[in-house]
Amino acid sequence: MRVESLELANFRNYAALRFEPPEGACILVGRNAQGKSNVLEALALLALGKSFRAVRESDLIRLDAPAASVTARVRTRAGSATAGCVITRAGEGARKRFLRDGRSVSYGNFLGGIMAVTFVPADLALVTGPASLRRRLLNAALSQIDRGYYRDLAAYAKVLAQKNAFLKSPDAGDRALLATYNAQVVDIGARLVSARMAYVRRLAHDARVAHARWVNGAGELEVTYAPSPFQDAETTDAVSACLAGALEQLAPAEAARRVSLVGPHRDDLALSLGGRPLARYGSQGQQRTAVLAIKAAEYALAHAAAGEAPLLLLDDVLSELDEERRTAFLSSIAGFEQAFITATHVSDVALGMPHRVIRVSAGRLVDAPAHAISA
Numbered sequence: 021m022r023v024e025s026l027e028l029a030n031f032r033n034y035a036a037l038r039f040e041p042p043e044g045a046c047i048l049v050g051r052n053a054q055g056k057s058n059v060l061e062a063l064a065l066l067a068l069g070k071s072f073r074a075v076r077e078s079d080l081i082r083l084d085a086p087a088a089s090v091t092a093r094v095r096t097r098a099g100s101a102t103a104g105c106v107i108t109r110a111g112e113g114a115r116k117r118f119l120r121d122g123r124s125v126s127y128g129n130f131l132g133g134i135m136a137v138t139f140v141p142a143d144l145a146l147v148t149g150p151a152s153l154r155r156r157l158l159n160a161a162l163s164q165i166d167r168g169y170y171r172d173l174a175a176y177a178k179v180l181a182q183k184n185a186f187l188k189s190p191d192a193g194d195r196a197l198l199a200t201y202n203a204q205v206v207d208i209g210a211r212l213v214s215a216r217m218a219y220v221r222r223l224a225h226d227a228r229v230a231h232a233r234w235v236n237g238a239g240e241l242e243v244t245y246a247p248s249p250f251q252d253a254e255t256t257d258a259v260s261a262c263l264a265g266a267l268e269q270l271a272p273a274e275a276a277r278r279v280s281l282v283g284p285h286r287d288d289l290a291l292s293l294g295g296r297p298l299a300r301y302g303s304q305g306q307q308r309t310a311v312l313a314i315k316a317a318e319y320a321l322a323h324a325a326a327g328e329a330p331l332l333l334l335d336d337v338l339s340e341l342d343e344e345r346r347t348a349f350l351s352s353i354a355g356f357e358q359a360f361i362t363a364t365h366v367s368d369v370a371l372g373m374p375h376r377v378i379r380v381s382a383g384r385l386v387d388a389p390a391h392a393i394s395a
């Protein structure tokens with residue numbers, strides 16, 4: 021798929037932008053704090069329904085403006101469509117509205133229209149960083165592929181927040197109330213776990229294959245789902261039973277610590293190389309190669325799910341890779357149709373493929389001179 025035009029109004033540092041991105045690789049270059057990542061963030065917002073970095077959604081709105089909007093015309097195999105998101109200040113926070121071809125649609129129905137795989141500097145810590153990074157990969161990938169997953173994820177977050185508030189409240193001893201929260205944790209949680217289990221199995225396969233091609237037999241990459249509680253149940257019913265059992269067993273500990281201790285919000289991925297945990301035994305180079313294999317696999321699965329190439333959004337990551345890894349990674353992203361790549365200097369990304377360079381300066385985009393349009 022490809023974005024034919026992108027319009028921003030009062031989004032971050034863009035007062036008004038109309039941008040017709042080229043097909044293929046588009047490199048956004050410019051000094052720091054000019055608005056390169058903001059363009060990627062806008063595109064990711066249309067794919068994920070949320071920012072890949074903002075904690076507060078009101079931060080997406082240009083300072084002093086009441087609302088921001090992001091609209092893109094996208095050509096997919098199914099035809100051409102517009103996708104839009106309007107973010108309006110509401111009290112301390114913000115409210116979002118999603119549009120398809122100019123008409124309001126629910127968040128759940130909005131997702132899946134545009135598919136994007138994002139790769140940001142934080143992803144480089146996928147092996148050594150906190151489990152939340154690995155869960156974020158699963159959630160971003162599955163939300164775009166599977167609308168049911170997104171709905172379950174939102175419902176789970178809600179019930180978890182309610183349960184945690186309950187555990188801290190004076191009612192915390194109420195066994196019946198606890199049982200109603202836990203029943204929902206089990207019901208929704210089991211669906212999330214089943215979806216993650218199936219996804220990780222495919223991710224693990226594709227990542228192992230990509231990795232093996234790169235390292236030439238020097239240790240096999242293993243990606244394994246590590247659900248909370250740990251289990252390898254095969255059916256959703258069996259997952260439910262296991263989760264219910266763990267909640268029962270941990271109820272006294274949850275009451276004592278006043279926080280929910282078990283469930284998919286604590287899931288992780290176990291990553292190992294040649295049977296040894298990568299975070300503890302891997303060299304930095306080995307860890308990085310593993311990250312690239314996992315991101316390449318994520319892209320391949322999104323491609324398969326969409327039936328066409330998703331957008332590729334690379335925010336300041338290519339400049340972090342040595343030439344060998346960069347080449348290996350790019351060649352494994354088979355046939356992307358459109359990629360948005362940010363860098364401080366064009367020379368930092370050394371793409372080795374045709375691309376167009378766009379210069380970003382203080383919330384304006386300028387086509388770089390023709391000599392920069394190189395193969």
Ligand SMILES: Nc1ncnc2c1ncn2[C@@H]1O[C@H](COP(=O)(O)OP(=O)(O)O)[C@@H](O)[C@H]1O
Binds near residue numbers: 082
């Ligand atoms: N809500 C906002 N209103 C106005 N400017 C913003 C807003 N949020 C971020 N910015 C500005 O956007 C710029 C950062 O943009 P970013 O795309 O992250 O830069 P980079 O080019 O380094 O990737 C900064 O100058 C920051 O002040």
Ligand SMILES: [Mg+2]
Binds near residue numbers: 056057058335336362
């Ligand atoms: Mg940036």
